[in-house]
């Protein structure tokens with residue numbers, strides 16, 4: 001057996017990239033938000049890099065300041081992945097779908113149809129949804145976390161039961177004998193819980209991986225329990241190796257408590273990238289595109305560091321007095337990294353351009369820096385891999401694929417070729433046929 | 442102006458065709474049910490014939506005898522049309538979606554995303570769903586017709602409001618100025634009815650036709666009222682010219698009552714086709730593939746004609762005594778046609794092979810017979826066009842496109858080329874931007 005290698009996913013969001021100003025880059029079609037061509041192009045770039053999966057987040061809601069920034073998500077994750085499925089061959093397709101605001105039968109049908117269409121490459125990031133803005137789109141208030149997770153447990157089990165309702169060999173389609181299906185291998189479902197119910201069966205035969213694979217994203221104790229029972233992949237967020245290692249261990253322990261082998265649950269940390277020839281070049285790229293958000297961000301950074309930072313003085317480094325008086329917020333792991341960068345003597349603008357108040361660790365600079373970061377976290381047992389969010393999809397996916405991937409491959413940390421065709425294979429998750437007898441509402 | 446021409450849609454169901462045995466035909470890939478390649482191929486064939494739209498019905502439920510027959514519908518209509526949208530250019534894409542078993546926000550999002558992806562070719566066949574089997578997939582009993590249609594009125598209005606929430610010029614995406622959207626042209630929704638609600642807005646800009654176009658299918662007074670208010674197309678069913686003319690007039694009158702121009706609602710009758718060099722050849726094709734259902738159908742035909750028909754004597758014509766004693770069921774318009782064919786002296790097997798107890802008129806034989814039927818109905822003012830359901834998609838779409846279409850074109854009854862790119866254009870329906878002020882829950 002080869003040494004353990006990391007698994008890498010690519011974030012696919014609004015068509016532009018993780019920089020708020022990505023849509024204004026000269027290389028970018030400003031209509032990428034509605035361009036399925038653009039999304040296919042970005043997915044194909046990730047597939048050239050042999051990445052194991054695409055990850056599509058979803059609210060569904062509009063987030064942000066529409067006058068200046070695009071919405072954060074895809075128009076529709078299933079329609080997007082259907083386009084991508086037809087024009088890629090190997091890469092896994094993981095879409096977020098809310099257990100709170102969808103009917104289980106509709107979730108089951110769409111994800112299984114996509115799984116069949118993609119020949120076994122589909123994953124469902126089952127989330128409970130948070131935010132009153134999402135709930136308001138459905139004319140409701142957000143249910144309590146307890147109710148959302150109770151519904152999620154029921155929904156996942158019902159969906160997996162519907163997925164398994166055609167057994168492995170149920171679909172005969174023998175033209176000579178005229179036998180279409182082995183009806184005895186098509187099981188009724190008849191599940192009824194407190195929140196959801198369905199008689200089933202679903203009318204879709206197994207895919208090449210049996211059924212879609214489950215992901216989860218969330219860090220609360222409720223999330224840990226749900227993922228421990230059902231998830232093969234966790235879309236995580238961590239700013240430090242220690243934090244990631246703690247989270248990964250918690251998910252593994254939760255899987256063990258649920259009677260599973262802990263290696264069956266993979267933890268992926270987020271990583272944002274601006275790959276450039278030099279750090280300076282990368283910082284300039286970020287300043288050009290998103291510098292206008294820095295005035296507001298300066299005061300936020302000030303709070304993180306316990307300082308009053310003057311947004312009018314973005315071109316100056318922090319003064320020795322400021323550096324000496326800084327009190328990094330203990331509740332925010334980003335503040336330590338921010339102070340470290342400020343101490344290197346960068347101007348306030350450059351400090352902000354490092355992405356120090358972004359949602360995930362940000363690499364700005366040469367590909368080898370990203371590779372080093374990934375190697376360090378991986379070898380420390382902090383992650384099973386990463387989901388990578390490039391600054392601009394249009395060239396940032398290529399920059400990652402052409403810059404970072406070959407370094408990881410040369411170091412033996414990442415595979416050189418897809419050696420299987422399904423997402424379960426890419427993740428090392430077993431195929432799943434039929435109905436798991438433990439599923440019960 | 443050219444003379445009025447008919448509009449033709451193509452039924453796209455389970456991947457095989459309307460014959461229960463279509464999946465066994467030698468030309469057919471028996472895995473077409475799960476083959477998106479097959480569905481794309483059939484759609485492309487319809488587009489070669491310049492047909493205005495594809496129509497995808499949906500339950501969603503499994504119907505029929507799985508051991509011997511495939512399910513009737515697509516794995517998932519939206520995933521199927523997403524594949525088709527990417528690989529066709531002009532043909533309209535009409536999918537059925539239930540107003541009873543979907544969240545309006547989810548319907549709005551998926552249909553608008555498909556509309557954007559297809560560059561303005563999408564239609565929503567908004568149905569209320571019937572059948573306890575569908576409701577059971579959602580763990581429920583079927584609501585009363587009154588409640589289903591009340592919810593449908595609310596749902597359609599909410600969905601159309603969400604579709605219109607980005608005004609025509611809301612999406613600026615000007616890279617130079619950094620203006621992404623004109624937020625003043627993005628309207629809140631804030632609709633709340635008895636059954637559904639949403640705050641909105643949806644986060645999807647207009648497509649090339651503004652927003653998807655509405656279809657309806659159903660014949661009850663409730664259906665008539667819903668379609669009259671909202672539908673641009675009606676997927677109809679009629680066995681005779683008189684019946685179709687009455688239905689069409691009723692839909693037109695309903696549109697007028699709703700304050701619309703009656704020409705804005707188009708009535709399409711179903712037509713099933715087995716196009717063959719001769720009637721004999723067509724009958725044989727049908728017998729080979731679906732003859733095993735005839736034993737059961739013989740007794741059903743007997744009921745329609747008020748006769749005891751012996752399923753053991755499929756190879757004999759009806760006797761003169763039987764023909765004389767036949768009493769065509771007055772409630773079933775098919776019985777007249779069935780008796781007419783029986784009187785032509787065909788064997789019982791051949792009578793059944795004419796499709797006399799199918800759901801729509803069936804043409805078996807040379808293309809010109811189909812063209813004559815279509816011309817007669819169209820010129821009688823019974824229809825604005827047809828939705829055509831071929832016996833076997835794999836070659837039946839081509840047979841229609843290569844046989845029937847050129848005859849209709851030569852007679853000036855059907856266009857020779859798409860002269861527009863959107864479904865609204867194909868239907869003569871006006872584009873729709875922004876929120877119609879009449880929409881209110």
Ligand SMILES: Cc1cc2nc3c(=O)[nH]c(=O)nc-3n(C[C@H](O)[C@H](O)[C@H](O)COP(=O)(O)O)c2cc1C
Nearest residue numbers: 057058096127129130217218219220223235236237
């Ligand atoms: C990296 C990451 C990605 C997430 N992606 C999504 C998403 O796409 N959609 C969503 O509704 N929630 C997403 N979540 C939010 C979680 O589902 C969850 O709602 C949130 O973390 C609150 O935690 P709790 O629900 O476990 O209390 C994500 C969370 C993390 C950590």
Ligand SMILES: Cc1cc2nc3c(=O)[nH]c(=O)nc-3n(C[C@H](O)[C@H](O)[C@H](O)COP(=O)(O)O)c2cc1C
Nearest residue numbers: 498499537568570571658659660661664676677678
């Ligand atoms: C030609 C035709 C096609 C139809 N297609 C569908 C369909 O795809 N899905 C569906 O749920 N109902 C479909 N219906 C059924 C109607 O939506 C409706 O439920 C049925 O006609 C009962 O009428 P009512 O609901 O108006 O009382 C169709 C009806 C007709 C006439």
